[in-house]
Each structure stands twice: as C-alpha cells, then as structure tokens.
Amino acid sequence: AAGVIQSPRHLIKEKRETATLKCYPIPRHDTVYWYQQGPGQDPQFLISFYEKMQSDKGSIPDRFSAQQFSDYHSELNMSSLELGDSALYFCASSPTGLAGDTQYFGPGTRLTVL
Amino acid sequence: SQQGEEDPQALSIQEGENATMNCSYKTSINNLQWYRQNSGRGLVHLILIRSNEREKHSGRLRVTLDTSKKSSSLLITASRAADTASYFCATVGLKTSYDKVIFGPGTSLSVIP
Numbered sequence: 001a002a003g004v005i006q007s008p009r010h011l012i013k014e015k016r017e018t019a020t021l022k023c024y025p026i027p028r029h030d031t032v033y034w035y036q037q038g039p040g041q042d043p044q045f046l047i048s049f050y051e052k053m054q055s056d057k058g059s060i061p062d063r064f065s066a067q068q069f070s071d072y073h074s075e076l077n078m079s080s081l082e083l084g085d086s087a088l089y090f091c092a093s094s095p096t097g098l099a100g101d102t103q104y105f106g107p108g109t110r111l112t113v114l
Numbered sequence: 115s116q117q118g119e120e121d122p123q124a125l126s127i128q129e130g131e132n133a134t135m136n137c138s139y140k141t142s143i144n145n146l147q148w149y150r151q152n153s154g155r156g157l158v159h160l161i162l163i164r165s166n167e168r169e170k171h172s173g174r175l176r177v178t179l180d181t182s183k184k185s186s187s188l189l190i191t192a193s194r195a196a197d198t199a200s201y202f203c204a205t206v207g208l209k210t211s212y213d214k215v216i217f218g219p220g221t222s223l224s225v226i227p
Contacts, residue, residue: 033214042202043157045214056214090157092215102147103215107156 002026004093004106012112013081021076021109025093031055032074033103034066035090043090049074081113119218120203126224133190135221137203138183146179147215148188149202157202160188195227 005024013019025032031050035043036059045058049068060066063081068074078085088110092103121136139146148160163170163179163186170177176189190197200222204215 035215035217042217042219043215045216048214058214088154102159102162104159105149105157110154 004091004104006089006091006106006109008109009107010110010112012114014114015081015083017081017113019078019081019111021078021089021091021111023074023076023091023093023106025072025074025091026095026104029093029095029104030072031094031096031101032068032072033092033094034060034074034076035092035105037088037090037108038084039087046076078111083113086111086113120201120221122221123219124222124224126226127193129193129195129225129227131193133193133197133223133225135188135201135203135223136185137187137218138185139203139205139216139218140184141205142208143181143205144208145206146177146186147204147206148175148177148186149204149217151200151202151220153199160201190223193223193225195225198223198225 007022033048034046037043046060047066048056052068064078066076088108090105090108092105094101094103119138143165145162145164147162149157151157161172161177163177174191179186200220202217202220204217
C-alpha cells in the first residue's frame with residue numbers, strides 16, 4: 001500500500017540558510033500534519049492542514065511557514081535556519097482529519113544545520 | 115512533555131521476557147496510540163485504542179487503557195532482539211476534527227539476545 005512520502009530524506013544546511021521539506025500524503029488523504037523531533041526528544045506538533053487550509057498550529061517558529069497545495073502535498077519552508085532546528089521532521093496524513101482517524105507517518109526528513 | 119510521562123524511561127530485558135511500558139496523559143482523549151521508532155528512524159504505528167475500550171490485542175502486543183487514571187500500558191510478550199526500539203504513546207484529544215497527536219517522552223527498550 002502507498003505510504004506517506006517525504007523528500008528529501010536528508011538535508012544539510014548552513015546557519016541562516018533556508019530549507020524546504022516536502023510531504024506527499026497517502027492518496028485520498030486530505031489532512032496533513034507536521035512534527036519536529038529533536039535529538040532524544042519526543043515528536044512535537046508543528047502545524048496541520050485540512051483541504052488546503054491551516055487547521056491547527058502548534059509550536060512552530062515564526063521563521064517557518066507551511067502550506068498545502070491543490071494536489072494535497074504539503075511543503076514546510078524554514079528560513080534563517082538555526083543550529084537548534086537540526087531535527088527529524090515528520091509528516092503524517094489521515095483520511096479525514098477526524099480525531100478518531102489514525103495518522104500515518106512518513107519516514108521523516110533529517111535536517112542538519114551546521 | 116506536552117502530554118505526560120512514560121515509565122520507565124529505559125528498559126533492558128532478555129530475549130523471551132515480557133516488556134511492560136506505562137504511559138500517563140493529562141487531558142481527556144478520543145484515542146491513545148502506541149508507536150515504535152528504531153534509532154532515529156520513522157515512526158511505526160503499532161496499535162490504537164479508543165477511549166471507550168479497555169484492552170486491545172495485536173499479535174504479541176497488549177494495550178490497556180484506564181481513562182479514570184489517565185493511563186495506558188503496552189505489554190510486549192516473548193520479546194525479540196528486533197523489538198529493540200523506542201516506544202511512544204500518543205494521544206488524540208476530543209476535538210471533532212483535525213486533532214494533532216500529542217506524544218509522550220518515550221521508553222527506550224533494549225532486548226538482549
């Protein structure tokens with residue numbers, strides 16, 4: 001079965017650079033969630049989208065922005081990167097966004113900021 | 115953590131033994147889920163238990179949920195070396211839609227062959 005696809009899988013950037021992470025949800029899933037997992041930490045919710053509209057916002061820095069496109073893929077844009085942004089970034093999708101739905105996680109993008 | 119505590123933080127057992135991990139959470143939930151993560155890799159969804167369920171089984175996994183105590187446990191029976199991973203419990207709240215998953219801090223399980 002198709003899974004959530006994230007690209008790139010690994011990304012190395014310098015401080016103050018920008019990065020764009022992409023997420024392709026499972027087909028016919030219209031809800032996308034982004035999570036950040038720092039080294040040795042639990043995943044933290046950043047932001048979510050339902051039908052191309054932002055549906056919830058967590059601890060996402062102002063330097064980050066995200067959107068969901070007409071084909072339901074989502075991009076997380078990160079500017080003025082800091083060392084502390086080094087983390088594993090997960091995208092998840094669910095069929096309807098309803099609270100009872102299982103969220104299916106992608107393999108993650110490992111961002112390293114030097 | 116946003117959500118609560120997991121107990122223990124680290125667990126080391128011999129292959130073949132059972133492993134029990136506990137999780138507590140703070141707010142009312144729609145469901146609770148357990149995930150496995152191998153050494154900084156992707157999150158693998160193991161099992162979901164809804165707030166009106168008390169126990170659920172999936173293969174060697176047994177999950178219990180006590181909503182009065184806001185706690186859950188994950189039991190892995192007859193553990194194998196391949197079960198070595200971090201295990202996270204995660205809750206979904208009561209919003210009717212778009213509710214994020216809130217993760218606990220995780221338990222690091224080592225199964226020694």
